[in-house]
Amino acid sequence: MPGFFATSTAPxxxxxxxxxxxxxxxxxxxxxxxxxTPHGAVELPxxxxxxxxxxxxxxxxxQIRDTGAQMILGNTYHLALRPGEDIVANLGGLxxxxxxxxxxxxxxxxxxxxxxxxxxxxxxxxxxxxxxxxGRRIDLxxxxxxxxxxxxxxxxxxxxxxVTPLPCDPATIADACARTIRWARRCKEHASxxxxxxxxxxxGGLDIDLRRACAEQLAELDFxxxxxxxxxxxxxxxxxxxxxxxxxPVMPSDRPRYLxxxxxxxxxxxxxxxxxxxxxxxMPTRNxxxxxxxxxxxxLRLRNQKHQNDRQPLETHCPCPACRHSRGYLRHLFQAKxxxxxxLLSIHNLTYYQRLLADARAAIxxxxxxxxxxxxxxxxxxxxxx
Amino acid sequence: MPGFFATSTAPxxxxxxxxxxxxxxxxxxxxxxxxxTPHGAVELPxxxxxxxxxxxxxxxxxQIRDTGAQMILGNTYHLALRPGEDIVANLGGLxxxxxxxxxxxxxxxxxxxxxxxxxxxxxxxxxxxxxxxxGRRIDLxxxxxxxxxxxxxxxxxxxxxxVTPLPCDPATIADACARTIRWARRCKEHASxxxxxxxxxxxGGLDIDLRRACAEQLAELDFxxxxxxxxxxxxxxxxxxxxxxxxxPVMPSDRPRYLxxxxxxxxxxxxxxxxxxxxxxxMPTRNxxxxxxxxxxxxLRLRNQKHQNDRQPLETHCPCPACRHSRGYLRHLFQAKxxxxxxLLSIHNLTYYQRLLADARAAIxxxxxxxxxxxxxxxxxxxxxx
Numbered sequence: 001m002p003g004f005f006a007t008s009t010a011p012x013x014x015x016x017x018x019x020x021x022x023x024x025x026x027x028x029x030x031x032x033x034x035x036x037t038p039h040g041a042v043e044l045p046x047x048x049x050x051x052x053x054x055x056x057x058x059x060x061x062x063q064i065r066d067t068g069a070q071m072i073l074g075n076t077y078h079l080a081l082r083p084g085e086d087i088v089a090n091l092g093g094l095x096x097x098x099x100x101x102x103x104x105x106x107x108x109x110x111x112x113x114x115x116x117x118x119x120x121x122x123x124x125x126x127x128x129x130x131x132x133x134x135g136r137r138i139d140l141x142x143x144x145x146x147x148x149x150x151x152x153x154x155x156x157x158x159x160x161x162x163v164t165p166l167p168c169d170p171a172t173i174a175d176a177c178a179r180t181i182r183w184a185r186r187c188k189e190h191a192s193x194x195x196x197x198x199x200x201x202x203x204g205g206l207d208i209d210l211r212r213a214c215a216e217q218l219a220e221l222d223f224x225x226x227x228x229x230x231x232x233x234x235x236x237x238x239x240x241x242x243x244x245x246x247x248x249p250v251m252p253s254d255r256p257r258y259l260x261x262x263x264x265x266x267x268x269x270x271x272x273x274x275x276x277x278x279x280x281x282x283m284p285t286r287n288x289x290x291x292x293x294x295x296x297x298x299x300l301r302l303r304n305q306k307h308q309n310d311r312q313p314l315e316t317h318c319p320c321p322a323c324r325h326s327r328g329y330l331r332h333l334f335q336a337k338x339x340x341x342x343x344l345l346s347i348h349n350l351t352y353y354q355r356l357l358a359d360a361r362a363a364i365x366x367x368x369x370x371x372x373x374x375x376x377x378x379x380x381x382x383x384x385x386x
Numbered sequence: 387m388p389g390f391f392a393t394s395t396a397p398x399x400x401x402x403x404x405x406x407x408x409x410x411x412x413x414x415x416x417x418x419x420x421x422x423t424p425h426g427a428v429e430l431p432x433x434x435x436x437x438x439x440x441x442x443x444x445x446x447x448x449q450i451r452d453t454g455a456q457m458i459l460g461n462t463y464h465l466a467l468r469p470g471e472d473i474v475a476n477l478g479g480l481x482x483x484x485x486x487x488x489x490x491x492x493x494x495x496x497x498x499x500x501x502x503x504x505x506x507x508x509x510x511x512x513x514x515x516x517x518x519x520x521g522r523r524i525d526l527x528x529x530x531x532x533x534x535x536x537x538x539x540x541x542x543x544x545x546x547x548x549v550t551p552l553p554c555d556p557a558t559i560a561d562a563c564a565r566t567i568r569w570a571r572r573c574k575e576h577a578s579x580x581x582x583x584x585x586x587x588x589x590g591g592l593d594i595d596l597r598r599a600c601a602e603q604l605a606e607l608d609f610x611x612x613x614x615x616x617x618x619x620x621x622x623x624x625x626x627x628x629x630x631x632x633x634x635p636v637m638p639s640d641r642p643r644y645l646x647x648x649x650x651x652x653x654x655x656x657x658x659x660x661x662x663x664x665x666x667x668x669m670p671t672r673n674x675x676x677x678x679x680x681x682x683x684x685x686l687r688l689r690n691q692k693h694q695n696d697r698q699p700l701e702t703h704c705p706c707p708a709c710r711h712s713r714g715y716l717r718h719l720f721q722a723k724x725x726x727x728x729x730l731l732s733i734h735n736l737t738y739y740q741r742l743l744a745d746a747r748a749a750i751x752x753x754x755x756x757x758x759x760x761x762x763x764x765x766x767x768x769x770x771x772x
Contacts, residue, residue, distance in 0.1 A: 055719060055726040060707045083694070083718045090695045091714045099710050308469070309476045321446045324485050328477045332469045333441060339725055340441040 014224065015194045017155075019256050026367035029248060029275035030360070035256055037103040037155040038195045039095065040070070044256065045272045045360055047353045048073045048105060048280040053082065054098050057285050058343040059350070061099040067320070067347060068354030071103040071155075073280045076148050077112035081131050081138070085151040093153030105280075106154035108145045108187075110201070111229065111261065114163035122162055124179065142186040150193050158227065159187040161201040166234045173205035177214050184218055199225035199258060206239055208246045215250045226251050227258035228276075232267070241270050248275035265294060265356055266380060269373045272360055284349030289342040291334045293322075294352040296379045300327070302345065307331040314348055318355070322348035400610065401580045403541075405642050412753035415634060415661035416746070421642055423489040423541040424581045425481065426456070430642065431658045431746055433739045434459045434491060434666040439468065440484050443671050444729040445736070447485040453706070453733060454740030457489040457541075459666045462534050463498035467517050467524070471537040479539030491666075492540035494531045494573075496587070497615065497647065500549035508548055510565065528572040536579045544613065545573040547587040552620040559591035567603050574607060585611035585644060592625055594632045601636045612637050613644040614662075618653070627656050634661035651680060651742055652766060655759045658746055670735030675728040677720045679708075680738040682765045686713070688731065693717040700734055704741070708734035 016038035023032040033044040049056045049064060052075045056064050064072060074094055079085060091097045094104050110127075113120050117129030117138075126141035145160035160183050162176040180203040191198045200223040204211035218226060228247060231240050244259070251257050258278035259271045268279050284294065291302040293314045300307070300314060310327040322330065322344035333341030356376070363372035402424035409418040419430040435442045435450060438461045442450050450458065460480055465471060477483045480490050496513075499506050503515030503524075512527035531546035546569050548562040566589040577584045586609040590597035604612060614633060617626050630645070637643050644664035645657045654665050670680065677688040679700045686693070686700060696713040708716065708730035719727030742762070749758035 053718075053722045053724055054715070055724045058725050058729065060726070060730070061710070062707060082722055083714075087695060087714065087718070091697055091712050097712070097715050097718075099707075099715075309473060311477055321448060321485075324447070326477050326483070328469075328473065329440070329483050329485075332439075332473070332483075336439045336468055338439055338441050339444045339728070340446070342725070343444065343729070344446070 014197045017197050017224065019224070019254065021254065023365055025364045025369040027370045028273045028373075030272045030364045030369040031275055031277055032361055032364040033256065033277055035103075035277075037071075037197070039101060039103045039155050042070045042103055042278075043361060044277040045268075045357055045364075046070060046278055047268060047357050048278065049285065049350050050075070050280055050282045051098060051100070052282075053078045054088070054094070056346075056350075057289065058339070058346050061101075063347060064100065064350070065102070067350040068358060069102075069350065071105060072098075072100055074098070074104055074106045074152065074154060075109070075112060076106050076145065076152065076158075077109035077116070079106075079152060080109065080148050081133055085148045089151040089153070093151075095153065103155045105156040105199075106149045106152055106158065107260070108149070108158040108160040108201075109140055110145075110158075110161040110163050113140060114165070122176075122179070124182075127160075127162075142183040143190045146187050146190045146198075150191070150196060154196065156197050156199055156225065157191065159184040159198060159200050159223075161203055161229050163203065163230050163233075164205060166205060166230075168205055170207065173203075173207060174210060177204045177210050181214060181217050184223070185221060188221060188223070197224045199223055199227050199256075201227045201229040201260070202247065202251070203230045205230065206235055206243065208243065211243060211247050212250050215247055219250070219252050223255070225256040225258060227260050227278075229260045231259065232262045232281075237264075237267060237270070240267070241274065244271060244274040244276065251275075265353070266377060268353070268356065269360060269376060272364075273369065273373055284353050285346045288345035288347075288349040291341065291345065292349075293330075293345050294349050296376070297382050298380050302327065302331045302341070303334050304331075315352075318348065318351060320348050320351035400583045403583050403610065405610070405640065407640065409751060411750045411755040413756045414659045414759075416658045416750045416755040417661055417663055418747055418750040419642065419663055421489075421663075423457075423583070425487060425489045425541050428456045428489055428664075429747055430663040431654075431743055431750075432456060432664055433654060433743050434664065435671065435736050435739075436461070436666055436668045437484060437486070437490075438668070439464045440474070440480070442732075442736075443675065444725070444732050447487075449733060450486065450736070451488070453736040454744060455488075455736065457491060458484075458486055460484070460490055460492045460538065460540060461495075461498060462492050462531065462538065462544075463495035463502065463526075465492075465538060466495065466534050467519055471534045475537040475539070479537075481539065489542070490540045491542040492535045492538055492544065493646070494535070494544040494546040494587075495526055496531075496544075496547040496549050499526060500551070508562075508565070510568070513546075513548075528569040529576045532573050532576045532584075536577070536582060540582060542583050542585060542611065543577065545570040545584060545586050545609075547589055547615050549589065549616050549619075550591060552591060552616075554591055556593065559589075559593060560596060563590045563596050563600050567600060570604055570609070571607060574609065583610045585609055585613050585642075587613045587615040587646070588633065588637070589616045591616065592621055592629065594629065597629060597633050598636050601633055605636070605638050609641070611642040611644060613646050615646045617645065618648045618667075623650075623653060623656070626653070627660065630657060630660040630662065637661075651739070652763060654739070654742065655746060655762060658750075659755065659759055670739050671732045674731035674733075674735040677727065677731065678735075679716075679731050680735050682762070683768050684766050688713065688717045688727070689720050690717075701738075704734065704737060706734050706737035
């Protein structure tokens with residue numbers, strides 16, 4: 001199946017990009033694909049570690065690479081506030097700045113305005129808010145969101161979207177959804193870097209009709225990739241899965257599909273089963289910093305007294321640096337407030353996510369993704385039964 | 387020149403240890419030597435990173451190794467308090483616990499009782515003090531200091547010494563010095579692990595006669611290595627250097643000489659020039675966490691505004707992971723309170739120290755240590771003139 005970018009007559013084809021859909025699982029909508037970018041390929045489905053402020057917290061670029069990650073995410077909101085996109089540009093752009101030579105995706109700041117901005121006021125022209133760092137007023141228009149991302153120099157930029165909280169009244173959601181579409185058009189018209197692809201974001205809260213309409217209207221604007229935004233903000237996993245069931249079929253099948261800000265290991269596999277190709281989430285690193293380790297038998301809380309004399313690694317077959325140590329040592333690091341604890345558990349959790357995605361890709365290729373998913377889900381729920 | 391341990395008739399020769407003095411610099415007392423331990427060799431002069439609580443703060447074992455370090459130090463006081471030597475022993479001893487497979491030296495706790503212990507009361511039997519963590523009473527006798535280090539399983543253990551502050555009245559210093567010698571004898575009589583070498587510690591404040599007498603009496607006890615303790619506690623560098631000038635000639639030349647808790651790069655080279663073989667200090671890691679980077683042109687303070695847009699690495703020819711980044715990026719990490727800042731600067735500073743020691747070893751071998759020292763001193767003072 002030829003990818004979108006392969007159509008050489010496409011007028012706004014980005015330099016160095018292509019999306020190739022290799023295979024769809026025989027028993028689910030899980031897709032095995034690849035995304036080419038100017039900074040290398042990303043095997044899909046993929047999980048992106050989050051490098052909020054130009055660093056995946058606690059990891060060097062080599063350590064990120066060693067977890068198996070191929071693409072990382074940078075946060076436009078955070079980088080624009082500190083150090084500022086001009087400084088990142090002066091220092092060569094995000095790739096030289098962070099030392100990460102692989103693909104980088106930047107979000108647009110839409111979600112952070114919603115979650116972190118103070119006294120946010122969204123007009124048709126722009127979102128206006130106060131910085132959570134120093135309170136200074138920031139105007140973020142769709143055009144400025146693109147300008148910042150162009151200065152940052154990411155491989156993939158995201159349109160500015162209008163995120164609403166959940167629950168939310170229908171009129172507000174509909175209004176924000178319509179604005180998200182208008183802003184997507186403005187972003188597209190403003191974007192000028194041929195070596196940067198721009199993905200659109202589907203909004204619409206938990207209103208299935210609104211979401212589908214949004215996806216269809218954005219599809220008409222012919223973006224090289226589409227994201228689902230505004231989920232994982234308080235709804236139940238079942239509500240999120242139901243939304244993906246309804247939404248994925250109307251999202252272009254020849255473009256990558258990105259579920260933003262998701263999620264737990266089970267959410268990733270459930271998303272993949274419904275046709276999602278790309279994920280990002282702070283969960284592996286944030287939970288790692290809080291002494292929680294992901295394993296095939298469910299999460300381990302390393303501060304628990306029972307690990308004090310435990311010689312076992314987190315997982316016997318995990319190749320990560322944390323798993324060369326005993327659980328007793330890892331617990332000691334957290335008890336002693338040593339930063340190596342957060343570091344090692346972040347590395348383990350990111351490695352766990354990357355191993356999970358690699359196994360998922362192999363399962364899709366072999367048309368056994370549904371049994372793979374079922375087996376993983378059984379393992380994760382085992383701890384609750386033990 | 388045959389090393390001490392090579393004498394096969396020595397009754398208390400430790401298994402797997404030897405000290406070989408390869409060469410003495412033609413124009414100074416700088417020594418090029420090697421120390422064999424059950425966990426590998428250490429090329430001398432050497433600098434040991436400090437792994438206070440079973441971790442060199444912020445670095446994985448691989449990262450420590452990549453700085454060029456061959457031996458690390460663990461703190462008996464800290465490990466005995468948390469997690470406790472029994473737990474370290476249950477988890478296989480310090481080597482499996484920390485994941486560091488090379489040589490490990492443990493101090494005895496003497497210095498930490500002096501610097502951290504609360505309400506410390508030293509009798510002939512033991513030091514009694516309250517834990518700085520939870521206030522519980524700890525009795526640390528010479529025998530217990532050895533028992534703990536045997537449980538920790540370090541390659542080199544240190545005798546318990548009685549450290550006094552500076553300045554201090556002569557009678558107190560003399561009393562502590564005499565006790566240190568008696569305790570050294572008790573430690574030696576109590577030590578029973580053949581795969582662990584025990585080094586004695588010379589005390590005596592800034593009293594040269596007392597120091598020399600202490601060194602001579604300890605030499606009669608025939609330890610496999612000798613340390614200089616109780617320096618770098620408030621005296622001037624010149625006072626410390628003068629003490630080493632007087633002391634090194636009476637310390638056995640066929641045993642390694644270890645200057646504890648020292649120091650700045652210049653202190654290391656000045657110590658080496660006087661015949662010191664081994665150093666440890668928290669300075670590279672502690673200063674790294676506080677945004678100070680060591681360079682051949684003196685220290686850089688990364689929080690300084692002038693580094694904001696600086697594309698240069700800390701040092702052009704440094705192979706460490708920090709030096710793949712710009713100073714501007716490193717400054718950003720500290721401004722944004724990202725832990726990668728302390729991590730990268732700790733790695734750079736440890737790499738800087740290890741490169742300095744490697745260069746010092748090469749200079750000694752080539753009989754050009756004094757010109758090497760002079761050139762380095764000029765570089766370090768250059769920043770002050772700029």
